[in-house]
Amino acid sequence: MTNRAVIIGAGQGGFQAAMSLRQEGYAGVITLIGAEPGLPYQRPPLSKAYLKSGEADKLTLRPASFFEKNAVDLHHSTTVDAIDRKAQVVRAGGRDFAYDHLILATGTRNLRPPIPGLDRALDLRSLRDAARLRAELDRPRRVAVIGGGFIGLEFAAVARALGHHVTVAEAAERLMARVLSPEMSARFLDMHRSMGTVVHLGQPVTEVTADGIALADGTCIAADLLLLAAGVVPNTELARDAGLTVENGIVVDAMLSTSDPAISALGDCAVFPDPRTGQPVRLESVQAATDHARAIARRLVHGARDAYAAVPWFWSDQSDWKLQIAGLAGPGDSAHQDENGAVWRFDGEVLTAVETINDAKTHMKVRRLMAQSEGQPILRSSLAAEAGDLIA
Amino acid sequence: MVKLTYIAADGGRTEIQAEAGDNVMHAAIAHDVDGIVGECGGSMMCATCHCYVDDEWAARTGERHDGEDDMLECAASELRPTSRLSCQIKLTDDLDGLVIHLPEAQI
Numbered sequence: 001m002t003n004r005a006v007i008i009g010a011g012q013g014g015f016q017a018a019m020s021l022r023q024e025g026y027a028g029v030i031t032l033i034g035a036e037p038g039l040p041y042q043r044p045p046l047s048k049a050y051l052k053s054g055e056a057d058k059l060t061l062r063p064a065s066f067f068e069k070n071a072v073d074l075h076h077s078t079t080v081d082a083i084d085r086k087a088q089v090v091r092a093g094g095r096d097f098a099y100d101h102l103i104l105a106t107g108t109r110n111l112r113p114p115i116p117g118l119d120r121a122l123d124l125r126s127l128r129d130a131a132r133l134r135a136e137l138d139r140p141r142r143v144a145v146i147g148g149g150f151i152g153l154e155f156a157a158v159a160r161a162l163g164h165h166v167t168v169a170e171a172a173e174r175l176m177a178r179v180l181s182p183e184m185s186a187r188f189l190d191m192h193r194s195m196g197t198v199v200h201l202g203q204p205v206t207e208v209t210a211d212g213i214a215l216a217d218g219t220c221i222a223a224d225l226l227l228l229a230a231g232v233v234p235n236t237e238l239a240r241d242a243g244l245t246v247e248n249g250i251v252v253d254a255m256l257s258t259s260d261p262a263i264s265a266l267g268d269c270a271v272f273p274d275p276r277t278g279q280p281v282r283l284e285s286v287q288a289a290t291d292h293a294r295a296i297a298r299r300l301v302h303g304a305r306d307a308y309a310a311v312p313w314f315w316s317d318q319s320d321w322k323l324q325i326a327g328l329a330g331p332g333d334s335a336h337q338d339e340n341g342a343v344w345r346f347d348g349e350v351l352t353a354v355e356t357i358n359d360a361k362t363h364m365k366v367r368r369l370m371a372q373s374e375g376q377p378i379l380r381s382s383l384a385a386e387a388g389d390l391i392a
Numbered sequence: 393m394v395k396l397t398y399i400a401a402d403g404g405r406t407e408i409q410a411e412a413g414d415n416v417m418h419a420a421i422a423h424d425v426d427g428i429v430g431e432c433g434g435s436m437m438c439a440t441c442h443c444y445v446d447d448e449w450a451a452r453t454g455e456r457h458d459g460e461d462d463m464l465e466c467a468a469s470e471l472r473p474t475s476r477l478s479c480q481i482k483l484t485d486d487l488d489g490l491v492i493h494l495p496e497a498q499i
Contacts, residue, residue: 042433058418059433065424290431294499315437324437360436360459364466 003028005300006090006097008080008238009105010034012042013267013289015061017103018072020297031073031097033090036126038076039064044286046130047154048317054134056127083242085260101300104239104250104258104265105293108232108284117208121228124151136225137162144168144213144223146205148175150316152229153188156197157318166197167221169213171204171230179314179325181335181343184355188318195319232284234269247271249282254307256296264299266292274328275309275375276352281328287313311370313363324363327353327370344383351378394483394490398425399446401496410483416492417441417479427494434479436460439467440498443478446491450474453481453490469495 005021007014010032018032034040041059050059067074080092083102090097110123122136123129133155141164145152148170160166168175174185175192192199203215212223234249245251245259249271256264256272267289274281291310298304314325329345329352336344342362345353354366369378393409396419400406410419420428420441429440436459445453450473456464457480464475478492 044435045433048435057422060422063422063424069424286432313437315432315435317435322436358459361462364462368466 004031004098004100005029005103006031006033006099006101007103007105008033008083008090009107009235009267009269010036010040010074010076011105011107011267011289012040012061012286013107013293014103014105015040016290016293017105017266017296019062019066019070020294021301022070022072024297024301026297026301028100029073030071031075031099033075033078033080033092033097035079036076036128038127039067039074041127042286043125046127047124047151048158050127050130051134051137051155051158054131056131059127080238083238083263085242085263088262100262102263103293103296104263104269105267105289106235106238106250106269108234108268110228111231111233112228113230115205115208118228120208120210121146121226123228124155125232133225133227137164140164141225142167142212142223143225143227144221145227145229146213147228147230148172148199148201149178149229149231150176150314152227153192153318154316155227155229156192157195160192160195160197161319164225167200167223168192168197169200169203169205169215169221171202173202175199175201176316178331179329180323181329181333181345181355183335183337183343184323184357187357188321188323191319191321232268234282236269239265239269247280251280255299255305256292256308257299264296266296272308275307276328276350276377283312283328285312285314309375311367313367321357322360324356324360325353326363326366327351329353346380349377349380351380351383394485394488396483396487397489397491398427399491399493400427401494412483412485414483415479416443416481416483416490417477419483420478427498428478429498430479436463436477436479439463439465439477441478442467442469442495442498443476443481444472444474444493444495445476445481446493447474449487449490452487456480467495468497468499 040061078093082091143159143166145156145168207214212221236246239250240246250265251271268284271280271282295308312328316323333345333347343355356363398406408423417430431440432438
């Protein structure tokens with residue numbers, strides 16, 4: 001049994017790791033180190049409810065008393081300089097934190113492509129970013145959003161609803177192409193356009209100037225507020241410098257252990273074997289961060305050796321549409337829309353994901369079905385029998 | 393302020409003063425009351441803020457919202473007629489004195 005756990009990264013995953021360790025009965029010292037100021041907070045509302053309400057205190061995951069009560073030693077505003085694996089020490093802000101087990105929950109940062117003038121564009125990753133953007137929306141703006149993924153579109157929907165002029169420039173041929181079927185992309189495109197948002201597809205941004213942005217086809221979009229939301233990169237530098245295996249993220253095995261058994265990684269920064277395919281996958285979601293954290297805590301405290309197998313789920317709130325995804329589809333998976341509008345994704349004959357809009361019933365049914373299948377493939381032919389009226 | 397009492401599965405009582413406009417899930421988290429997880433932050437994506445409204449109060453907290461039934465079916469603990477997602481119960485001055493029972497498990 002280890003007795004000194006250090007967690008690098010105090011986002012939702014790092015916080016959950018600390019909380020789960022205590023809940024599972026971990027009796028040792030828990031040190032949680034975060035670069036941002038203040039208490040750990042939820043990120044998803046930054047591009048949704050917070051932009052509207054500005055209520056920062058509502059984002060806090062737990063009050064200060066939680067950290068005292070559970071003896072979680074939180075070091076905020078603290079950047080880690082290095083991990084010394086030989087000495088099992090984390091060096092941060094001139095201090096050394098010894099560990100028996102280290103959990104990396106370093107998350108991601110905004111991808112900043114090499115586009116001239118891009119430093120004029122704002123990010124939306126942290127509470128500080130969101131507060132700044134929110135302040136910028138206090139007067140009429142011509143907003144240009146670079147990137148038509150979840151965060152860019154959530155922001156666009158809020159800004160448009162507030163009456164701002166909004167343009168979205170997406171480099172791919174459709175919105176949210178990495179995570180969504182073409183059918184769903186098309187429905188969201190119609191929705192955003194019907195709100196009055198201008199959407200350009202298949203047009204990478206080539207330049208950012210004081211007047212706005214220029215697209216590959218020569219289109220110039222006048223803008224005085226620019227958001228960069230073109231994806232993220234995992235924060236892997238500490239792991240790489242420490243000699244851990246890094247490939248599009250910190251590589252972990254099915255038990256979420258890195259190439260060093262004294263170090264685990266979780267959440268947005270971790271590349272783990274997809275329970276269904278065994279292929280390495282990195283997910284950017286609250287679900288992965290918290291389920292990873294719980295699995296690591298069970299392993300460290302109880303020695304649980306079972307492979308991580310939680311069902312992935314995702315959501316995005318855009319205008320009054322709640323998009324929900326149960327499961328994880330590959331980009332080439334087929335898509336079949338049923339009579340209720342749910343889109344079922346298949347890899348060959350195997351169900352991989354279901355995409356719904358404002359349809360919690362179907363979403364939850366599928367999540368349950370996937371959880372109950374315990375790793376056995378759910379075949380298209382068996383769906384009608386197993387899921388009743390689920391698929392037409 | 394609205395007085396709110398949470399009764400844990402083991403009978404432990406926690407009394408707090410919450411603000412009108414807040415919801416029962418967030419009030420518990422903000423006051424560090426154990427027994428409510430609230431993993432999705434009130435986005436109706438999980439059922440980890442499941443609670444049972446005290447019989448005396450069940451009529452006053454209103455009906456379940458759209459989609460709430462579907463989420464509750466996935467709750468970790470027994471579903472009862474008084475089961476609610478606590479993130480969907482908004483506190484008003486009329487609910488001053490509200491009593492909420494917490495389930496044994498949320499995950």
